[in-house]
Amino acid sequence: MLFLLLILVSATNALTLYVILRNNSDTPFDKVIRYAVLVSLVHSVYALCARYYFADSPFIDSGVPFGLLYGPILYFLAFSNDEKRPSRKNILLHLGPFLLVTIVYIVFxxxxxxxxxxxxxxFIILYSGKVLSMVLYVSYLFLNQKKMIADGRLRKLINSxxxxxxxxxxxxxxxxxSKVFQKEEMGALFPGVILYGVMLFVSLLIFKYCIDSLLQYSKTEEALSDDDLQMTKKQYQKSALTPEILREYEQKLNEMMEKEQIFLDTELSLESLSRKVKIPKHHLTQLFNMTINQTFYQYINSYRVSxxxxxxxxxxxxxxxEIAFKSGFNSKVTFNRYFKNLMECTPSEYRQS
Incomplete structure (x- = not known):
């Protein structure tokens, strides 16, 4: 049972890491997610090797200080939600206990x-430290979550x-x-099934979040490549729409964007835009490809970024x-991607500069 759990945790973390790399996001939050998954992967692989290759030395598994990392990781996830980047001093401060105990562990x-x-x-110091670290970080998070985490989806993930x-x-x-008062052996008592069962559940939550983010980006990235645009232009060369009509459409569309700011509608689609501006959908598509030289999403999101x-x-x-949603984006991932693509910096870097 335990062997299967460790295999599942390792496999889930490895798969999640692959999805994160496919997502190719470099926001602070996604970077922390990447490190969190990497820590969990190393932990599960280490435990697998320790329990089945060094079964006669339970200290190798039960004495490892990985547990001191999960509280700080939770903190950095919440901290980075607002595009903040912790300083090196702050990172060392939170990771200090883990680094110190790791040195002692290696000596032992x-x-x-x-x-x-x-x-x-x-063992008393190590496990007391784990309990204290987890309780303090979780308490801090629960007390400050509304201020630190605006996105309900991220809040649900971190709260879980x-x-x-x-x-x-x-x-x-x-x-x-049990160790102090009942003098039981830690290795024999260590309930790995519960511990690694929890790790598996959390790993699956993170995997689901990463899959949802990837799908969300793919959905909003329904933009054509340059080759596709050129091919589409050729298809429209014999269209009955004259350049004058296309220019009128463009002027009407730009006026709607600037005066009524319809791009702020997070549910805006090509179909709904067609109804709002009273231009047939296939005419709009031709306008984007032939005159504006942008896809629908590129055009709308350029206004949102501005x-x-x-x-x-x-x-x-x-x-x-909140800035992302106020600007019409329906996810922070999409907001960060388009912003960096157009402005060549992240939203937080733009604000600071």
Whole structure:
């Protein structure tokens, strides 16, 4: 059972990492997601090797300090939601306990006699530290989540991770009690099925989020390539629409965009745009391809990016997630992609500059 769980966790993390790389997003939030999945993958592979190649040395698995990483990762996920990039000093501050305990862990692996003399204090400090870290980070997140996380989908993902982290913290607390007061062996007690079952569930949540983000981007990226545009132009060369009619259409469309700002409608589609401007859909398609030289999504999102630039300057305290929705984007991923493509910087970098 445990072997199967570890295989599933490792496979899910590996697949998620592949999806993240396919998504090719370099926003701070997606970078933290990438590191979180990588940590979980290394943890599950390490546990798999430790439990089945070093079964006679339970300390190799039960003494590893990976648990000290998950609280900081949860914090950085929430922190990076607003495109913020933590400083190196901030990163070292939060990862300091893990790095320090890792050094001690390596010393114990090398010096078996030291482990025999200090194993009990090490386990008490390690697992107490894991419990304290998880509880403090989760408490901070729950108290500040509305301020830190505007997107309901991201909030649901992070809150799910936080809830399961509390479950693991309670598990570790019971291990400390058993170790100190009942003198049980940690290796024999360590309930790996529960721990790695939780890891599998959280890994599946992250995998679903990454798949949804990839599909969302693919859906909004219904833009044609340059070759496709050229091919479409050839198809329209024999069209009955004269250049004068196309110019009238373009003027009418631009006026609607500038005066009525219909691009702010997050549900705007080619069909609904056709109804709003009273231009047949196939005429609009020809207008985009023959005169404007942009696809529908490129044209609409250029207005949205321009509008968001003004919001970023006029509303310095507004969360970037809210800026995206106010500008007409229906996801932060799409907002970041189009913004960086057109402005050659991220929204946060634009605001700071």
């Amino acid at each position: 692996l090398v010096k078996a006699e030291v482990l025999q003399n200090f194993s009990l204090p090490y 991770g936080a809830t399961w982290l509390l479950l693991i913290a309670s598990l570790f607390a019971s291990l400390i009690f 509008y968001s630039c003004q919001l970023l300057l006029d509303e310095p305290e507004t969360n970037l997630e």
